[in-house]
Amino acid sequence: MAAAAAATLHPNTALTQNSLSFRSQSRHSFLGGLPKNLFLDRKPSRSGRKGAAGLVVAAAGENDGGSGRFYLNFTGFPFPLGPFLNRRTIRTEAVKDCIWLFEQEQALGFSSVSTNIRMTVIKLKSGGLWVHAPIAPTKECIELLKELNAPVEYIILPTFAYEHKIFVGPFSRKFPRAQVWVAPRQWSWPINLPLEFFGIFRARALRDEDSSTPWADEIEQKILSSPEVGIGPYVEVAFYHRRSRTLLVTDAVIYVPRQPPACISKDSLLASAKNGLAVKILSKGKEVPDEPVVDNKLNRQKGWERMVLQILFLGPSNLLEPTASFAQMSQKLIVSPIVKTLVFSKVPEKVRDWVDRIAKDWPFRRIIPAHFAAPINASRSDFLAAFGFLDELLGDRFTTRPSLSLLFASVMGKAASYFPPDDMKTLSSLDQFLVSVGVVKKTVSGRKQ
Numbered sequence: 001m002a003a004a005a006a007a008t009l010h011p012n013t014a015l016t017q018n019s020l021s022f023r024s025q026s027r028h029s030f031l032g033g034l035p036k037n038l039f040l041d042r043k044p045s046r047s048g049r050k051g052a053a054g055l056v057v058a059a060a061g062e063n064d065g066g067s068g069r070f071y072l073n074f075t076g077f078p079f080p081l082g083p084f085l086n087r088r089t090i091r092t093e094a095v096k097d098c099i100w101l102f103e104q105e106q107a108l109g110f111s112s113v114s115t116n117i118r119m120t121v122i123k124l125k126s127g128g129l130w131v132h133a134p135i136a137p138t139k140e141c142i143e144l145l146k147e148l149n150a151p152v153e154y155i156i157l158p159t160f161a162y163e164h165k166i167f168v169g170p171f172s173r174k175f176p177r178a179q180v181w182v183a184p185r186q187w188s189w190p191i192n193l194p195l196e197f198f199g200i201f202r203a204r205a206l207r208d209e210d211s212s213t214p215w216a217d218e219i220e221q222k223i224l225s226s227p228e229v230g231i232g233p234y235v236e237v238a239f240y241h242r243r244s245r246t247l248l249v250t251d252a253v254i255y256v257p258r259q260p261p262a263c264i265s266k267d268s269l270l271a272s273a274k275n276g277l278a279v280k281i282l283s284k285g286k287e288v289p290d291e292p293v294v295d296n297k298l299n300r301q302k303g304w305e306r307m308v309l310q311i312l313f314l315g316p317s318n319l320l321e322p323t324a325s326f327a328q329m330s331q332k333l334i335v336s337p338i339v340k341t342l343v344f345s346k347v348p349e350k351v352r353d354w355v356d357r358i359a360k361d362w363p364f365r366r367i368i369p370a371h372f373a374a375p376i377n378a379s380r381s382d383f384l385a386a387f388g389f390l391d392e393l394l395g396d397r398f399t400t401r402p403s404l405s406l407l408f409a410s411v412m413g414k415a416a417s418y419f420p421p422d423d424m425k426t427l428s429s430l431d432q433f434l435v436s437v438g439v440v441k442k443t444v445s446g447r448k449q
Helices: 139-146 168-174 266-273 277-281 297-313 323-329 337-342 348-361 380-386 389-394 403-416 421-436
Strands: 039-044 053-058 090-095 099-108 114-123 129-132 152-157 179-182 219-226 234-241 246-248 366-368
Touching: 099 139, 114 297, 152 168, 168 179, 219 348, 234 348, 266 297, 297 323, 297 337, 297 421, 337 421, 348 380, 348 389
Parallel strands: 129 152, 152 179, 246 366
Antiparallel strands: 039 053, 090 099, 099 114, 114 129, 219 234, 234 246
16 A cells, blocks of 8 residues: 555655666666575676675575465564565455455565555466455465465566565465566666565566567556656556456555454554554544553454554554544545555546556456455446546546446545545645655646645
8 A cells, every 4th residue: 555655755664765767777676685595696687887786685594483474574664564574464255266365464564564565366367366465474374375285386566566576486486386576667766676686586567558478478567657756767567357347456445444454463553552643643632641552343343444544544543533534435446545545646647547547458357466355346437437537637628438337437536535624734744844845846737736
């Protein structure tokens, strides 16, 4: 989820994006979990600069005394992505004998904020597996994958975001015969580094509406690529699995569940329920009790609600009593506030074109994002409604939406994209600051804000 803000300066992902160019130069990013079987190698740099070299760093620790959940990861500038030692993997079947979801906890830096990160696996007609957005290849994760009794044929990186990219190298080494395909226009900050530095070798670039991919007769793809956003382009590849009528996205839309995902640990939820500094700052001046947190259902729920609001808004208006704001953001298909504000609102025409192409060409009946709830029972009208805010930005200039969905999307769009104004204040201030210092462009589709 944090991937979206990456385009403008989200601290937990974008700032350490790997970078990949498919022209004369290959680029990429930071380290991926260092481990028991750390692999280092020095290879000639593709940059052509004298004395330059690419340091190959890849990792996957697996010695945890039997649970199979150990994975040592402390990389990620400026904040590494936890959990740092153990990652539990939950596997569920989304479509019988066809699509499986693998989820792990993803902690943001050293904070008490976590969400789930999801890998989606589709069985192709060939009998092989198509893996979307790999997660940490712990022993437990790999064993759960091997229980499907099918070879991994393709590994897909559908975004530029560090939180999804970090595991591609280590995961691909578990399946050396699989082909690796990555979203185009990858980048990293503050320095562009080669893909090999991240342990990703011989990767192929995904292309928009490419009918020549080995899976083209089963899975289609459409790319949103916008170089105008922030310090680097926002890139996300949407996929459509025809047989199951399933849409796969990374961060474009989300559905926040009422209850926390099973992969998020009890300790994480209770840590978030504690009244720490963030709660005291964002308490609307109310007295904040300093008392121990008892392990019960109420406190675990409070921890989840606080996590969600911090992920969506960075600085919500009231963490002491999060329930009201959480209720407005949960159990509906939405574009997250941080993605809407820092990314999509900057290039509404490109986003609208991408969204309309998806809705026009793909009659999906479920959506699987890389975070929060999945699968989501949703239609093209639901998808369009989540992007209702684009109508306000574009006015009457964009009228190509499918006629069958237009009425519903128009009616539901405002409700789907409504965010509590008080909770939006921090994001709005951050957006204004980034514009003022030139990190984000001053224009929205060529018009001044």
